[in-house]
Amino acid sequence: MAASAASCISLLVLVVALAAVASAQLSPTFYDTSCPRAAATIKAAVVAAVRAEPRMGASLVRLHFHDCFVQGCDASILLAGQEQDAPPNKGSVRGYGVIENIKTQVEAICKQTVSCADIVTLAARDSVVALGGPSWTVPLGRRDSLDANVAQANSDLPGPTSSLNDLVTGFMKKNSLSLVDMVALSGAHTLGQAQCQNFRARIYGGDANINAAYATSLKANCPQTGGGDNNLAPLDPTTPNGFDNAYYANLMSQRGLLHSDQVLFNNGTADNTVRNFASSAAAFGSAFASAMIKMGNIEPKTGTQGQIRLVCSKVNS
Ligand code: HEM
Incomplete structure (x- = not known):
């Protein structure tokens, strides 16, 4: 009895420990089974967008930065009418439409599997590569936020007169x-x-x-x-x-x-x-x-946190 209680407790400890590791970690192979064509689909769309307008590559890199600096890389910046309207972003951050278009393409191949936050992260890397910069392997598995944080957009995004x-x-x-x-x-x-x-x-x-x-x-x-x-x-x-x-x-x-x-x-x-x-x-x-x-690893939401949005501009209803 005592032995089985002890083994139950050790199993529980193990499960909790594994959950903690899973929630803390992203992995480059995260979609290898669930959506193997995701990365190629995103890359092709980014290449097309940058070819149509080279500045879009810059805009997608900045979009990722402004996402990650406000409550982590969780696509909170994509929720319509919230962080987007904060002064550091308003009239300045671009690329929302390109990301939404990529999300539509990815949803068509894998339903509710790939997060908007991961699409933004991959699109930033693909933009840099498309414009002649270095490449790197992107850890994946971020989930999308349930909310945005306008106050943090105002306080944590650096301004052009910063020391x-x-x-x-x-x-x-x-x-x-x-x-x-x-x-x-x-x-x-x-x-x-x-x-x-x-x-x-x-x-x-x-x-x-x-x-x-x-x-x-x-x-x-x-x-x-x-x-x-x-x-x-x-x-x-x-x-x-x-x-x-x-x-x-x-x-x-x-x-x-x-x-x-x-x-x-x-x-x-x-x-x-x-x-x-x-x-x-x-x-x-x-x-x-x-x-x-x-x-890209700033405060990711993983495991059961947040959600995989169906549309990047709003939380699922
Ligand atoms: C170090 C603190 C930073 C400050 C104060 C800053 C500030 C700015 C400002 C004021 C603009 C011009 C916005 C406009 O006039 O509409 C800008 C553009 C840009 N920033 Fe930063 N930035 C910083 C760091 C970063 C980082 C870390 C990244 C990405 C890794 C980044 C990527 C970009 C890009 C690519 C543009 C051009 C965007 C476009 O043409 O659409 N910046 N930044």
Whole structure:
């Protein structure tokens, strides 16, 4: 009797321990049996979207970042009219329609199996590859949230006027992303565009550490007064259309577009990492890939948490 009670307890302990491991872990083979064609379907759709509009690759990478930094990588950003309308996202984050379109294609091959959160994560990796960047293996098995968190979108997404200290502290709170991870992830600004309202102060005297010719060239499409808030400039003025390490050489010549870019190279603690990534595309590529995996592992919902949404923009009814 005592022996069978003891073995019952050990079995229970084992089951609880296994459940804890299962809920904490993602796996690259998660859909190998349940939806073997998922990854190829997502990749083909991303390639088509990027071919139609190269900037979409940038937008999908940023969408993943803005998903993960708010209550983890759980597709909370995709729920219509919530985080999307928070100031750090509104009128700026793009790609919702592309993800919804991919979700429709994936639902057609595997009903309610692949989460929107995993689609966003794979789409970010596939975008980087489509634009000439490094590849990496994506751990999978995230589930979708039942809610969004507007307050956290406002507090935890870094803004373009952030100081180096703000960035280091803010990233450290997210799965312990280190200074090197943060500098590597900022290299995503080798892609995409920013609006005049996000760099106007920097080019009109707000920052001393800006290349004068670069500031002058930006002023043409970003007037100091009289509008133009949404006018765009490339985050990487040297090679705006491809994923490479030019972003870091730009910083070394004071051609960071945002204040939050240039703080990475300004006689501070990130300078050596910037120099390293500027001089070695391989060092940047491998640091970027490992930091993207770490960012993708921020507070995933697994096991019985959350749900697999049928449509990414709303929770299941
Ligand atoms: C370090 C802190 C960061 C700050 C303060 C920041 C801020 C910004 C801002 C203000 C924009 C322009 C938005 C607009 O004007 O509409 C932008 C664009 C972008 N960001 Fe960041 N960002 C940061 C880190 C990251 C990270 C970690 C990633 C991805 C790994 C990323 C990827 C992008 C991309 C790809 C774009 C261009 C998007 C497009 O063209 O649609 N950023 N970021």
